[in-house]
Amino acid sequence: MKILGKISVLLCGVLLIFFAADFPDFGDPNSPASTYLSPYFIEQAMSDNAVPNVVSAVLADYRGYDTLFETTVIFTAGLACFFLLRIFEDEKKLKYYRHIPTGVTLRIGEGKKIPENSSVFRRIDATWVPFDMIIKTTCRFLIPFIQLFALYVVAHGHHSPGGGFQGGVILGASVILFAISRNLRAALKRVGEKTSAIMSAAGVFIYAGTGALCLVLGENFLNYSALAPIFGTDRVMARSHGILAIEIGVALAVMAVMIWIYYNLSSAGKQDEGL
Amino acid sequence: MIWQLDLIMLVMVIICGIAAINVKDLLGASVLLGAYSFLMCLLWAIMGAVDVAFTEATVGAGVSTVFCVAAVFHTTRRTKD
Numbered sequence A: 001m002k003i004l005g006k007i008s009v010l011l012c013g014v015l016l017i018f019f020a021a022d023f024p025d026f027g028d029p030n031s032p033a034s035t036y037l038s039p040y041f042i043e044q045a046m047s048d049n050a051v052p053n054v055v056s057a058v059l060a061d062y063r064g065y066d067t068l069f070e071t072t073v074i075f076t077a078g079l080a081c082f083f084l085l086r087i088f089e090d091e092k093k094l095k096y097y098r099h100i101p102t103g104v105t106l107r108i109g110e111g112k113k114i115p116e117n118s119s120v121f122r123r124i125d126a127t128w129v130p131f132d133m134i135i136k137t138t139c140r141f142l143i144p145f146i147q148l149f150a151l152y153v154v155a156h157g158h159h160s161p162g163g164g165f166q167g168g169v170i171l172g173a174s175v176i177l178f179a180i181s182r183n184l185r186a187a188l189k190r191v192g193e194k195t196s197a198i199m200s201a202a203g204v205f206i207y208a209g210t211g212a213l214c215l216v217l218g219e220n221f222l223n224y225s226a227l228a229p230i231f232g233t234d235r236v237m238a239r240s241h242g243i244l245a246i247e248i249g250v251a252l253a254v255m256a257v258m259i260w261i262y263y264n265l266s267s268a269g270k271q272d273e274g275l
Numbered sequence B: 001m002i003w004q005l006d007l008i009m010l011v012m013v014i015i016c017g018i019a020a021i022n023v024k025d026l027l028g029a030s031v032l033l034g035a036y037s038f039l040m041c042l043l044w045a046i047m048g049a050v051d052v053a054f055t056e057a058t059v060g061a062g063v064s065t066v067f068c069v070a071a072v073f074h075t076t077r078r079t080k081d
Helices: A001-020 A032-036 A036-051 A054-062 A064-085 A133-155 A165-179 A184-190 A195-217 A223-230 A233-265 B003-022 B028-048 B048-070
Strands: A095-099 A103-107 A119-122
Touching: A001 A095, A032 A036, A036 A165, A036 A233, A054 A064, A054 A233, A064 A195, A064 A233, A119 A133, A133 A165, A133 A233, A165 A184, A165 A233, A184 A233, A195 A223, A195 A233, A223 A233, B003 B028, B028 B048
Parallel strands: none
Antiparallel strands: A095 A103, A095 A119
């Protein structure tokens, strides 16, 4: 079986290399891709929607439908992880508590538990190791800056590389970093499961809602020029603002889905003890 | 574009890709996959596709490596094949 796999992989590789010879050269201005649509995007993006970053203009404006359904795919991935992995089990498992003043670990089973707001007992994971001061402090320092940078990436996606997807992933990664540096329950207290589920749906809703608003105002779906009266600007600038609106939706959806998938993956669906 | 640098990176990408399949330790495989993604991100940046490089760095090298590690955490660390 292994040999069969290797043969098929080699065959595919040889075929790919064979046909790659027919490709146009790197950066060839006469290649079909650079003669048909690219010149229009490069020349007209600035006057069409006042966005200097052509990639953002193409992704969010010219190919708005594409990005809308990409966001929906990410939302579906989060839903799929939820439905496949999530387990709602009753509390009959062993739980471990640490008595903070003495450092003694207690094991409690059969559904009994110590009140969650106890000041001397703290719930710990079965695989608990003492917290590392360096990791905890470094993460506490880093997380605000990571989130600030993520917001910059989202808001500045028009002018520099970046945008909703990247900014959303960085925002989600900051919460995941928090969950790794402390524990899963501490992260769940900040961004709960319900919050992340609602936010991922809200992100897609903001995107589709912006498009539908254009429809209500009498233009095509996702034609942001229609939003000019709402933003109080001319039609070109309204498209730029419309792109920002949908980037925020994408960022919200991607962030929430990343956190949601991490919660379900790292705790095997129990959302109790995790990485 | 410096072709020597390009060649080194391309060779490293291939080495990382083959090593990620062949290594027995699953945690090592996920880290190698992260390294592969990061090298691909550098290649995208060299070719001028900065947006793609950014996405590759955040999604490929960042979050998907974390997801792989989180998944390995709940299975055995060594593969059987």
